Amino acid sequence: MLKKTSIYLLSLLLFSSCGIINIRKTGDTADKFDNYTEDLTGSRIQFEDLPVPSFSSSAVDNSGPINQDLERRIGQITEENDKEKFVNGFTILIYSGADRERAFEVRNEVYSEFPDIQTYMEYNQPRYLVKVGRYINKIEALATYEKMNENFPSSRITPDRFLKNREKEEKKEENLEDAEK
Numbered sequence: 001m002l003k004k005t006s007i008y009l010l011s012l013l014l015f016s017s018c019g020i021i022n023i024r025k026t027g028d029t030a031d032k033f034d035n036y037t038e039d040l041t042g043s044r045i046q047f048e049d050l051p052v053p054s055f056s057s058s059a060v061d062n063s064g065p066i067n068q069d070l071e072r073r074i075g076q077i078t079e080e081n082d083k084e085k086f087v088n089g090f091t092i093l094i095y096s097g098a099d100r101e102r103a104f105e106v107r108n109e110v111y112s113e114f115p116d117i118q119t120y121m122e123y124n125q126p127r128y129l130v131k132v133g134r135y136i137n138k139i140e141a142l143a144t145y146e147k148m149n150e151n152f153p154s155s156r157i158t159p160d161r162f163l164k165n166r167e168k169e170e171k172k173e174e175n176l177e178d179a180e181k
Contacts, residue, residue, distance in 0.1 A: 084164065090141045091120070091160040094152050095130040103128035106152070113151055117144060134162050 095106040103121060107130050110119045114132075122129040132148060132155075135141040141157050148155045 086161045087136070087164050088159070088161055090135045090138050090157050091131040091162075092133055092141055092145050092148055092155055093129060093131055093158045094119075094148060094155045096127055098126050098128070100128055103130055106130045109151075110148075114147065131158075131160070134160070 094110060095103055097103065107119055107121050110117070110130065110132060117132055118134070120131045122131065133141060133144050135144075138157055145155065145157050
């Protein structure tokens with residue numbers, strides 16, 4: 001009998017705990033807090049007002065030793081940069097391969113599709129390289145790359161070094177050609 005009673009109590013306990021669980025929503029809607037305000041000025045850190053700077057023409061002095069040192073150093077950097085013959089930059093590589101005739105075909109195709117964009121062809125043994133443009137930053141090359149990528153899907157932006165004065169020489173040649181005409 002004790003077994004029956006203990007089984008009965010155990011089953012009653014199990015079945016009663018498996019009943020429907022009532023979940024009540026606690027809290028209120030957001031509408032209740034629409035008019036809520038809180039004043040935190042008492043707990044905020046207070047800072048003194050900053051003094052108002054007074055500017056006068058005599059206050060700015062460009063002849064100080066710091067400005068002289070800066071101008072001297074900027075001059076040194078400019079001279080060092082002028083001595084450099086090459087500029088690090090980026091070009092768009094359209095073709096790279098050993099087939100000379102294919103390189104010329106690609107170069108001519110670029111000339112016909114994009115006549116306003118400068119195209120260069122190089123031979124680095126044993127490869128022929130067809131490159132487009134010369135850019136200082138990679139972002140500058142991106143617009144041209146997007147145009148090229150439609151017709152030449154294997155194109156890519158590559159780092160390159162090119163002569164600093166080459167563009168000036170090309171402009172001189174163009175001016176001479178225009179003068180002869």
